[in-house]
Amino acid sequence: MTDSDTAARQPVRLTISPRHRQPPPVALLDWIHRSPQYRPVVRPAGGGGGGRAGFSDAVIIAVLAQGLLPGLFNLLQSWVDQQRTEASIRIQAGDTEVELQVSGRTDSARLLAQATEALRAAREAGSDAAD
Template sequence: MTETNPDPVARQPFRLTITPRQRQAPPVTLLDWIHRRPEYRPVVRSAGGAGGGRAGFSDAVIIAVVAQALLPGLFNLLQSWVDQQRTEASIRIQTGETEVELQVNGRTDSARLLAQATEALRIARAEQTGTETAG
């Protein structure tokens, strides 16, 4: 299974909703951390109002719409921020009608996070389209 996937759904952009958890304001917000890399500036933004979110959430929710090729770098940035802040974040990933949610903490490996996201999306797509194998 080393062939490329011609499935058009696999080429759709991913929409990520990233929700960092922080008890106090971090020295560098997650959005500023991600925007240090120029390729993410046009595709990653705040979901709305600055500050004043739910208790335990320092950044407003962050929205990203990225090509699959940008996911590894984005996950690396997210993981390095989580490690530095000693905090957690949740990521809701959507592509087409498929959605999965993953938790990121200091013990998460960014490569494993990518594999987990890819596999969860593949399974969710299969379930939605009824292409799962039966008996």
């Protein structure tokens, strides 16, 4: 088994915060749940309100294998494109956390590459600090 195979199986926690001025015709969670594989692992965050200014209360939490990120990013990007809005994704794998912004100009393949690179760099920085 290669390091990339191991990484694809490692769980990652995402916090997705859609940004919009008015409620979208299709909520992001409903959009994601159209794909059955994400229903058990993607849910609304508990509680309401208290989010950052400009972000809706519809914060979504996902805990899934990194191998499922491409499909989730494709769903998120298509929703962002359709709603003409933006979203923030906070990705946590172990002690490593990165935040990415998604807009209509974001390519889902590039988003995956950014997430993978940011997680790798953060892990390396963390292991260097532990030495």
